[in-house]
Amino acid sequence: MFLLCQQSGVQIAATFRSGIVSAAGYEAVASAVGERSEGPMGSALNRSETFGNPAVDGVYERMYLAILEHRLPPGTKLPEENLATIFEVSRTKIRQVLARLEHEKLVEAIPNRGCFIAQPTVSEATDTLAARRIIEPGIVRALATRVQADHLARLRAHVDDEYAAAAAGDDPATIRLAGEFHNVLAECAGNSALARFLHELAALTSLTILLYEAPIARSCLPDDHLHLVEALEAGDGETAANIMHRHLQAVQDSLVFDHTERTVDLEAIFGHAPAS
Structure with a gap:
């Protein structure tokens, strides 16, 4: 099961759908979080x-x-x-x-x-979100049994940043913080394999949301993240798992499987980095 976590989200969900591995098996993987303690990644790169x-x-x-x-x-x-x-x-x-x-x-x-x-296909997009609905409820259910004060402080600070970005109309920061919240949850759970796995899935989901034009306000709401943190603080793993599952299903329900291509200027996006 450990090796399955190192596959891409699309591969995992496709394997699940083929019947090779049961949903209970994936739940076991997610519930194993915390067996190895790792510090937070601290940046986009593990x-x-x-x-x-x-x-x-x-x-x-x-x-x-x-x-x-x-x-x-995309x-x-x-x-x-x-x-x-x-x-x-x-x-x-x-x-x-x-x-x-x-x-x-x-x-x-x-x-x-x-x-x-x-450019994720419709099948790849739904596979990615299916993988997340299988894994992430188990992550928060397990985290609720061992959550620490510093975890809660970090999660609350992150949600505060999400609200601040949304209030400021900073769409790039709002989108990034919404995706990173899920990475932070995996890091707090203490399983480096699942943290790497969600690191990939967060970016794949971001591409999916952009490609299929899910509105930001509907695709990943800070309110859901706040309620999830409150459930973790109460030690209520079942409520946390239900919120997570509903939250990820709402992301998929917001997708419109059609898109319009647009051109971009790489130099305008990145500018010139200082000489190394």
């Missing part, structure tokens, strides 16, 4: 999986956050030469980042055409 080069780590983190904040829409072409110029690193370093993003299903490499931000 510190146990850095490239060992601050410049490359920085490029990866900025590109991941651009995906999470809907600044890099289908965006990612020319190595342009990115190398923008970030002021070698094309070799850009290839490392693109390979990592491709492994995480966030970038698609097309022979003789180059790399593009992934």
Whole structure:
């Protein structure tokens, strides 16, 4: 079961739907959180999986956050030469980042055409959300039995940031914080494998929401996150699990499986990074 958590969300949900692994089996995986204690990732990049080069780590983190904040829409072409110029690193370093993003299903490499931000199909989009509905209720159910004061403080501070971003009309921050809340839950649960898994799913979900035009106000509400934190504080795992399941189902229900392509300017998104 541990190995299943390291597959992409699409692979996991597809395996589940094929009947190879039961829902109870996935619940067992999610309920195993907390058996290994890991500190929070602290950024978009899991510190146990850095490239060992601050410049490359920085490029990866900025590109991941651009995906999470809907600044890099699905289908965006990612020319190595342009990115190398923008970030002021070698094309070799850009290839490392693109390979990592491709492994995480966030970038698609097309022979003789180059790399593009992934465009999840309807099936992939529903598979990703199905995987999250299987795993995340188990995460919060388990977390409710062992939640600590510092976890609650971190989660409440995060929700406060979500409300502040929404009140300020800062859509990129609102979108990013909504996705990161789920990553923070996995980190608080203390299972590094599930934290990595949700790190990938958060960005895949962001692409899905952008591609299929789910309105921000309906796709991930801070109110749901606040109620979830309140259930965790009360030690009520069942209520927390129900809120999570309903919350993720609402995200899927808000999708409209049609989209319009748009063009983007990579330099306008990233600007020029300081020389490394």
